[in-house]
Amino acid sequence: xxxxxxxxxxxxxxxxxxxxxxxxxxxxxxxxxxxxxxxxxxxxxxxxxxxxxxxxxxxxxxxxxxxxxxxxxxxxxxxxxxxxxxxxxxxxxxxxxxxxxxxxxxxxxxxxxxxxxxxxxxxxxxxxxxxxxxxxxxxxxxxxxxxxxxxxxxxxxxxxxxxxxxxxxxxxxxxxxxxxxxxxxxxxxxxxxxxxxxxxxxxxxxxxxxxxxxxxxxxxxxxxxxxxxxxxxxxxxxxxxxxxxxxxxxxxxxxxxxxxxxxxxxxxxxxxxxxxxxxxxxxxxxxxxxxxxxxxxxxxxxxxxxxxxxxxxxxxxxxxxxxxxxxxxxxxxxxxxxxxxxxxxxxxxxxxxxxxxxxxxxxxxxxxxxxxxxxxxxxxxxxxxxxxxxxxxxxxxxxxxx
Amino acid sequence: xxxxxxxxxxxxxxxxxxxxxxxxxxxxxxxxxxxxxxxxxxxxxxxxxxxxxxxxxxxxxxxxxxxxxxxxxxxxxxxxxxxxxxxxxxxxxxxxxxxxxxxxxxxxxxxxxxxxxxxxxxxxxxxxxxxxxxxxxxxxxxxxxxxxxxxxxxxxxxxxxxxxxxxxxxxxxxxxxxxxxxxxxxxxxxxxxxxxxxxxxxxxxxxxxxxxxxxxxxxxxxxxxxxxxxxxxxxxxxxxxxxxxxxxxxxxxxxxxxxxxxxxxxxxxxxxxxxxxxxxxxxxxxxxxxxxxxxxxxxxxxxxxxxxxxx
Numbered sequence: 001x002x003x004x005x006x007x008x009x010x011x012x013x014x015x016x017x018x019x020x021x022x023x024x025x026x027x028x029x030x031x032x033x034x035x036x037x038x039x040x041x042x043x044x045x046x047x048x049x050x051x052x053x054x055x056x057x058x059x060x061x062x063x064x065x066x067x068x069x070x071x072x073x074x075x076x077x078x079x080x081x082x083x084x085x086x087x088x089x090x091x092x093x094x095x096x097x098x099x100x101x102x103x104x105x106x107x108x109x110x111x112x113x114x115x116x117x118x119x120x121x122x123x124x125x126x127x128x129x130x131x132x133x134x135x136x137x138x139x140x141x142x143x144x145x146x147x148x149x150x151x152x153x154x155x156x157x158x159x160x161x162x163x164x165x166x167x168x169x170x171x172x173x174x175x176x177x178x179x180x181x182x183x184x185x186x187x188x189x190x191x192x193x194x195x196x197x198x199x200x201x202x203x204x205x206x207x208x209x210x211x212x213x214x215x216x217x218x219x220x221x222x223x224x225x226x227x228x229x230x231x232x233x234x235x236x237x238x239x240x241x242x243x244x245x246x247x248x249x250x251x252x253x254x255x256x257x258x259x260x261x262x263x264x265x266x267x268x269x270x271x272x273x274x275x276x277x278x279x280x281x282x283x284x285x286x287x288x289x290x291x292x293x294x295x296x297x298x299x300x301x302x303x304x305x306x307x308x309x310x311x312x313x314x315x316x317x318x319x320x321x322x323x324x325x326x327x328x329x330x331x332x333x334x335x336x337x338x339x340x341x342x343x344x345x346x347x348x349x350x351x352x353x354x355x356x357x358x359x360x361x362x363x364x365x366x367x368x369x370x371x372x373x374x375x376x377x378x379x380x381x382x383x384x385x386x387x388x389x390x391x392x393x394x395x396x397x398x399x400x401x402x
Numbered sequence: 403x404x405x406x407x408x409x410x411x412x413x414x415x416x417x418x419x420x421x422x423x424x425x426x427x428x429x430x431x432x433x434x435x436x437x438x439x440x441x442x443x444x445x446x447x448x449x450x451x452x453x454x455x456x457x458x459x460x461x462x463x464x465x466x467x468x469x470x471x472x473x474x475x476x477x478x479x480x481x482x483x484x485x486x487x488x489x490x491x492x493x494x495x496x497x498x499x500x501x502x503x504x505x506x507x508x509x510x511x512x513x514x515x516x517x518x519x520x521x522x523x524x525x526x527x528x529x530x531x532x533x534x535x536x537x538x539x540x541x542x543x544x545x546x547x548x549x550x551x552x553x554x555x556x557x558x559x560x561x562x563x564x565x566x567x568x569x570x571x572x573x574x575x576x577x578x579x580x581x582x583x584x585x586x587x588x589x590x591x592x593x594x595x596x597x598x599x600x601x602x603x604x605x606x607x608x609x610x611x612x613x614x615x616x617x618x619x620x621x622x623x624x625x626x627x628x629x630x631x632x633x634x635x636x637x638x639x640x641x642x643x644x645x646x647x648x649x650x651x652x653x654x655x656x657x658x659x660x661x662x663x664x665x666x667x668x669x670x671x672x673x674x675x676x677x678x679x680x681x682x683x684x685x686x687x688x689x690x691x692x693x694x695x696x697x698x699x700x701x702x703x704x705x706x707x708x709x710x711x712x713x
């Protein structure tokens with residue numbers, strides 16, 4: 001039994017203590033880190049978003065065993081939705097709409113009032129986030145529907161193609177109707193505002209957020225929001241894993257035909273896996289858009305899909321603490337490398353020999369290759385044998401022994 | 403009408419490159435039931451090596467005729483690409499040959515990323531798009547009001563002869579027979595005395611050679627190459643292989659050409675067809691639409707027969 005365990009089933013007392021300790025550490029973290037500069041907290045903010053993504057992808061890849069290589073598309077859907085409904089972008093859309101299809105454009109103006117012509121739409125976060133989850137879930141089902149019959153490698157290619165298609169649309173939906181503002185992306189996305197407190201800080205406050213008289217840097221405020229969301233995601237996905245639905249997913253992963261024979265409606269269950277996984281991506285995307293303040297197609301390339309997959313694979317496919325570990329390692333390590341390796345090189349050799357971006361990519365590639373060759377269940381596989389993906393990844397022990 | 407002829411020509415040019423790459427996918431799939439995700443990056447390696455050879459020729463032997471330069475570049479790129487692909491097989495796939503299919507797929511993605519990273523890290527290649535020297539004369543040849551460049555004519559000729567050579571190899575030689583035997587049933591082929599490891603390595607090598615030809619000619623045709631150039635052609639070539647019927651080499655050729663023509667015609671007419679709503683920059687979508695359609699309507703593709711557990 002390992003020292004660090006979050007296994008509530010077998011060692012509940014130990015697991016609870018560990019969780020409490022970790023929570024305290026996580027809450028204390030930004031207060032220490034921000035003393036060394038806000039950029040460190042910012043790195044962890046993004047890492048938390050990536051962990052959310054990895055947990056969402058883990059539903060599709062880990063639980064249901066469906067290799068999805070276009071997962072970042074749902075992240076993009078969430079981010080662009082925020083961009084469209086919480087920024088001046090809608091005004092640009094309307095302008096192009098009125099120009100090309102006056103009737104429809106004028107009807108929209110009369111529906112929402114003259115004001116959106118200038119300012120666009122600025123929906124509250126309470127509307128945008130559920131909307132992002134819903135729309136992403138819809139796209140998830142949309143991707144799932146034609147791929148239901150496909151298995152393994154074909155599914156991987158189709159999802160990859162889906163991710164590319166979404167990216168092509170992001171780049172080109174600028175004319176005749178300007179939805180995405182093309183390659184430049186959407187700027188001035190509203191920061192998140194919860195109960196009247198803007199997490200980017202009010203104007204003139206030098207991005208300091210005041211909550212009940214207590215001020216903290218904007219990145220710290222976002223940190224706590226993302227931390228809360230991550231904890232919620234972990235809670236939801238771990239409850240899902242042990243639910244009837246989660247067991248159906250695992251059954252499909254291990255043997256689809258047998259699962260069908262046991263009376264599982266494989267079509268609906270697979271579609272649910274796609275759309276539930278996608279909705280987490282959508283929420284993370286909405287957060288990303290508001291956090292960054294802009295969205296552009298660059299953030300949603302194939303490499304990002306692969307990065308999220310690498311997190312899931314590295315940590316341990318199907319094991320939630322493993323996936324979180326993978327997310328932390330692969331999201332934070334490259335940034336730490338960027339801060340350490342580049343100055344170190346300049347100090348040692350007087351020039352930059354290897355760029356951090358190169359190291360980042362190499363890390364993803366190596367993680368995928370080495371883990372699959374050496375330790376296919378991941379760095380931190382599930383302690384329960386039945387939770388590990390056998391049919392999908394590891395060889396049967398009997399077969400290997402023979 | 404002129405547009406039509408022009409787009410058909412463009413489609414054939416594009417399609418013959420897809421066909422060359424698709425052959426590599428389909429042959430590997432035939433013997434191993436594995437998608438070699440890194441195949442598109444082998445094309446990219448071929449193009450990069452070709453570029454470096456052209457640069458070296460320019461500085462050491464200026465004034466060589468263009469066709470000769472290009473021939474040397476292709477001949478130099480082929481062995482490098484072969485070596486890379488054989489290494490990939492040895493390191494990433496061989497140990498996972500009996501593992502469930504998700505595992506080699508994930509390593510393949512990893513290898514693809516690593517190859518791109520390698521090229522990105524090389525000081526003489528790097529991450530920025532590189533101009534590919536235009537060594538062939540640039541005046542185009544006119545056919546029925548449509549234009550085709552000399553590079554493209556050479557590309558068509560090369561693709562046709564490479565495919566012809568491949569057919570001869572597969573149908574007439576002992577190695578070809580062994581390949582067909584392994585594709586049919588690796589275990590029984592082994593019992594008949596076929597060294598399946600050798601056959602698999604040879605398959606990877608042949609696929610890489612074809613990809614290298616496609617890579618250098620891709621550079622010569624489009625005049626810029628970059629470390630990510632292999633991703634999209636690789637994906638589309640896979641679509642082409644599925645369209646033709648994966649595992650079938652004639653299918654890959656037909657699928658490649660067909661996909662090229664579909665893309666070119668689609669790009670040429672999508673604007674008119676949708677009343678200006680979508681433009682030619684949506685060209686890249688067709689391959690994936692074709693892929694999804696084929697997989698849902700006829701997963702065996704045009705030429706494929708056995709599909710029971712494929713799709």
